[in-house]
Amino acid sequence: MSTETRVEADANITISRYADGSFQAATVSKATQVVDLGDMSLEAAKARASVSTRGTMMGCTAYNGSGYSVNRNCSISNSWGVTAIAFVANFSILNGTYDTIDGVGATTQNCSGYTCSRPEYVVQKFSEDGYGAAVVSAQSTVSGAGRSYEIWVALNVGGDSAWVSNS
Numbered sequence: 001m002s003t004e005t006r007v008e009a010d011a012n013i014t015i016s017r018y019a020d021g022s023f024q025a026a027t028v029s030k031a032t033q034v035v036d037l038g039d040m041s042l043e044a045a046k047a048r049a050s051v052s053t054r055g056t057m058m059g060c061t062a063y064n065g066s067g068y069s070v071n072r073n074c075s076i077s078n079s080w081g082v083t084a085i086a087f088v089a090n091f092s093i094l095n096g097t098y099d100t101i102d103g104v105g106a107t108t109q110n111c112s113g114y115t116c117s118r119p120e121y122v123v124q125k126f127s128e129d130g131y132g133a134a135v136v137s138a139q140s141t142v143s144g145a146g147r148s149y150e151i152w153v154a155l156n157v158g159g160d161s162a163w164v165s166n167s
């Protein structure tokens with residue numbers, strides 16, 4: 001087994017690779033600064049708090065074997081300063097065939113000082129195919145200070161790996 005640790009500005013990522021080709025990845029997010037936002041705009045709050053807007057995946061329970069990795073109860077989340085959205089997902093990495101997202105649930109969101117509608121799931125596809133990765137996201141509409149915009153965070157699974165993207 002080999003272990004690689006990547007230190008990012010907002011997280012430490014540890015990847016363990018096994019002789020059979022399977023892997024386990026763990027992300028530990030670094031704490032962000034908490035500030036009194038008062039009447040600040042979202043942009044001002046992000047700048048003042050140095051808030052990361054990079055989505056994270058953490059808390060997965062991985063079952064690895066020869067040529068596969070089954071990942072359960074992964075928390076997929078992102079924070080945009082005063083708003084946040086998250087969901088839980090299960091996915092499978094299968095060497096030599098298409099990777100899959102096996103289930104999603106438990107969507108949560110936090111909107112402080114703004115109004116958020118829904119959160120809802122958007123399923124692009126549950127299985128990787130010849131056209132690209134499997135993608136499932138949670139999204140919400142944020143309204144306040146005279147404007148409205150979408151936030152989303154997505155789990156992408158394909159090419160024998162998994163990653164998070166966000167708005």
